[in-house]
Amino acid sequence: MTTASVLPARNGLAPGGLTGTGKLLVFMLRRDRVRFFGWTLGLALLMTYFSSAMGALAETEEDLESFAGFARTPAGAMFGGPGFGFDALTVERFLVGEYGLYLLTGAGLMGLLTVVRHTRAEERAGRTELIRANVVGRHAQLTAALLLATLMATVTALLIAAVMIGGGYDTTGSLVFGAGAGACALAFAGTAAATVQMSAQPRAAAGTAGAVLGAAFALRALGDMAHVQQSGPSWLSWLSPIGWSQQTAPYTLDRWWPLLLSLAFAAATAALGYATSMRRDLGAGLFPPRHGAPRAAPWLNSPLALAFRLHGPGLVGWSAAVLLGSGAYGSFTQPLLDGLEDAPGEVVTLLGGADNLLDGYLGTMGLMWAFVAGTHAVLAVQSLRNEETEGRTEPVLATAVGRRALLGGHLTVVGLSTLWLLLLAGLGDGIGAAASTGDAGLLGETVLGHVAHAPAVWLVLALAALLYGAAPGAVPLVWAVLAYGLFAGFFGPLLELPEVAQSVSPFAHIGEYPAETLSVASLAVLTALAALCTAAALAAFRRRDVVTQA
Template identity: 35%
Template sequence: MSTAPAGSRQALRPWAGTRHLLRLALRRDRVRIPVWVLALAATAGATVPALEATYAGQQGAPARGALTDNPAGVLMLGPSFGERSPSLGAMTVSELGMTLYVATAVMAVLLTVRHTRAEEEAGRVDVVRALAVGRFAPAAAALGVTFLADLAVAVGIAVALVVTGLPVGGSAVFAASVGLVGTVFGAVAAVAAQLARHPRGTTGLALSVLAAAFALRGVGDVLDPTDGSWLSWLSPLAWAQQTRVFVDTRLWPLALLLAATSVLVAAAALLGVRRDLGSGLLPERRAPDHAGRLLHSAAGLAWRQLRSGMVAWGLALAGFAAAFGSLTEEMNEAVEQLPEVARWMAIAPEALTDSFAAVMLLYLSLGTAAFVLAGVLALVREEESGTGALVVVAGTSRTRWMGMWLVVTALGALVVQGLAGLALGVGVAVSTGEQARVGSLTVAALGYLPGVLVLGGVAAALVGWWPRAARPVAWVVLAHALLVAVLGPLLAVLGPLLQLPDAVINLSPLQLTPAMPLEAPDGGTLVLLLAGTLLLGGAGMVGLRRRDLAG
């Protein structure tokens, strides 16, 4: 792109330079987008044969029906659309649908914020706009990247479903619904970028809309578990589900998703004209004239930056834990009717409740690990924004700055994990009537914390020694732990198709953690995991002390 004379700025088309910016953004995300696409497509591809093996035979449909007829099951999966004996395709869409919708929406939000509000805050949009670039070009390129990523996800899911044996037509409609949910929430993030001033506020606002959409859809579906009530129709997630793929497939709900995307993109463009570059339309809360005493310390600054994430992750995991815990009795009945379910979820038939709780605690621990990684990797953002340098110049050593940040993150993980365990215990107690489960599962959840903190230690070491690669490598490590947790139990069902070497599986610290409450705590293993966390955190602080801070 070449510079334009000042007098010719008015002659620029609003979209001028979009193609060049789109190519640049795609180059920047040449790793990020393929990882999302492969992860979501692999999830779809692995689920079909697992469900086929698990629910095969005449007992399969009744066993699954015991799960989906429960209000908690409807809240998580959606309505049944009157399908009493679902086909493999219908079961796959029911199991996968909400997971893929939410995951694709989160991907779209993060990509849009990354290429809009985050670019503005970093000052790069000012530089770009000084060239021959139209007013709407940066936002158009950002949405272009997001929509192409959504398209790639849809294609990947469709291919995965067809390869595993599902009909082409239904697979294509379901994949299209997933991609269009992504475009809707990418456009929601574009609107949020005009309202909020900072990336975190933009992300929080967009994800709050996603959470509200999930809640409206869930409550509406519980009111009418067969078809969904009028309240469900207030949520774009319900529009995608109302395609009723493999049950009574219909295409017109996809038009609602397209229309919503178009309206939101137009709204983002209109709002963008009304604000100054770098500002937001929502009024900001007036800051006090003087910082409180807490912000005079490195620990206080870390708490100020991490507390909103701790609250959000804690409430989200607690909600999921309570919902899954309330399914305990239904899961026990399903295992008794269909032993293949136990093989799929690695549940021991002789200790059903303990096994189910152990599986749920493993999954919840992965959520806590995501909070820990986000907290530790925020150090990179603090460096890039210059805040880290200001803290050091003010007299705080680099070691103390990073050490206090890691301590606050660990304490936040303690709260998040404990809250998830408490909520799971309450759900199980309500389902089974065993009140003692509340305390025992809360304690068991804390037993997974050392393994979670090891993942945070890995991120800390990366931040200290290799900050530029810290974000992608740390999230790849968590993705490995997630794949091992999800695909490991499926090996008994899928056989050699998804076999992983034992050495690869044991690289995940959560796999080294005893499966509490099914297994007794292993003090030696937990101590080793804590020692590993301390060594990795210490290595990160040594690395930070030996290198220059980013400015």
């Protein structure tokens, strides 16, 4: 073989680098035949629910105007968007201006998780090496994953647009809004294409892409709040892929050109992923892991210490993000209170009444950070499944370590870490609120209100552990508990969800202190349920076989 014949094969951009892309795309579609429709139909159905609920709540112009008053405040901008067209508000403008943000965020998650699942996770599991042993180009797998994400984004965009058009809303605005959701999915799919090259661990790749999504959400929030107040760095919204989709202003300006920024960002980050993939070995990351010590530290002598060593590095990143985020939200307490004075009656009631807005806002922040801590807990349990399928759990169990001790050590560390994150969130919100309002007494109340959600988070952790112990492949189902709790907690009262339906969520029973009195009985019951589920998880894990492949 001549040198000239070897060079094209080493060039990832040569035609041969994409050989087998179509076959791999078919395989990915078959593997994701449930996830594909779960994501796309789920986002479309969520918009259907928002549309029907708003149609029932806002039956008159007076109802719409009351919602507009809230949307024009910094609080409305932080949780919704810049509020284009709210000076002449319609139902469709309110839908995309307030609830559209959550569809855009969900679409972004769909894009990044899809790419990580079919690239770095496959590589880590060892299946990519088997695939590449066949006639498959170097970039075929990444290209197929991006094509799958593009297909999902397109279907999501069309379904959302169809839902809005079917609701009787303007066709152009519906298409613009749907395209914005699809463009957001593409932007974060491209982000994941770059982050999967950095680390050998799928969790690190997804975490890095998720951090970009979180930063995009925060930048958009700060920029939109400044836009509503007509002072401050409103340009921050233009640094966010989520903000680009919102800047299309569906049903108001109907401008397509901001989506060019999303497409350019997706193309640039995907190109970065292609370029960096040629600078690393299969199975490795662009940044190699540092070498460990030749001898283990003396304290690494127990399953509990091993669990702390595995979860510790990730907890550092989570801690920094939670502390910075909570400090930012807390520092905006006084401006938010000033804006909430014009909020609609439903929102004021949700936050505890006109005389209790401060406590209501801090209680709502506690609930929000409880969901963040719950996300950390579920991801930690999923990492245990990765440890098992990648063959690292079995060697540990081959020693004198028992199954209950191993899983119990992990659950202890994760349970304490969720408590730690809630404490940091309480400190950040409390210090920020105290500095913003000048009331130092808010610090203690805020910390207590945030930490009080720990039993609900522990129950979510225990449910995830129970699924891991009994049926490890079903662990992702616990995300439904968090998603429903988030929906029922933030949208249930506003959309008049029945009280029985709201009470299904474990987060609905403790009370959003300091706005509400803490229920000691609920704290005890949730803690007891978490303990029972944990015991059942330990027993189930002891009985089942260890799985060495996904």
